[in-house]
Amino acid sequence: MPELPEVETVVRDLRRKIMGRKILDVQTDWPRHFSRSPGGFLRVKRGIRGRKIESVSRKGKRIIFHLSGGKLMIVHLKMTGNFLLGEAGENNKFVHIWFFLDNGILFFSDIRKFGRILYGTSHELERLDDVKNVGPDPLELGYKEFRERFAKRRGIIKSALLDQSIVSGVGNIYADEILHKSKIHPRKLVENLTDADFKKLWNNSRIILEKSIATGGTSMRDFRNTEGKLGGYLSFCRVYGRKGEACLYRCGSKIERLKIGARSAHFCPKCQSR
């Protein structure tokens, strides 16, 4: 599921529905979700009881619960993780974690079980590699800072866009969409991009991510909000998942797909120059 707009959709849901609630207990049938957390699940279970959820924020694709007593819970949804509330979580066979709150249950479902949760003080967690290497996202950057973050990077632009330490929040779907709207071939090299190209990348990142947030994210397959409802951005996607279809957006030629690393890249061979 989750790139920046999907995670932001979940964060806004959580903020509205469980901010200020107290966590009474937590249970899991898959403790490996907590395997990267200092002390593992047992320490989470011991430490989290009675803490209030003071606020919920996001860093890149990570959800951050700010708990009373200066503790944080940082959640990465990976491919198929999700939070559900109320009916959406009951009788759902993919739920592996139950947070018992003072007003109901917060369910964590995860079909592929890649999702990871960290719990501890900000001091502890910020030392962990997978937290400290996350860069700012395009929505919190001005053009100049955005441009500068690519300054030392060389190589394939799509790989650079997916590198969360340069800019966070962009994943496979939005990287393809941003490159298409910017008329840049996914294999083009960072060192060959002009300032005008970066201006387009910055601007289009913001336009696409904002628009997707406004429509509740993209539900390719599994993504749901906390009520179990689908996001609405898929119908706005111009290239992702549209291999063989016409580039109706601009030129009518057929969308192609190629492999970059182990991931698929969708693009229009006519609009997007190398």
Next chain:
DNA sequence: TGCAGTGTTGCTTC
């Protein structure tokens, strides 16, 4: 039926 492919990322190897 079987196998390739899937929105993420971390680790290892080159």
Next chain:
DNA sequence: CGAAGCAACACTGC
């Protein structure tokens, strides 16, 4: 440093 390959899992679709 970059990139490729694989691993972590379970399901869908050809």
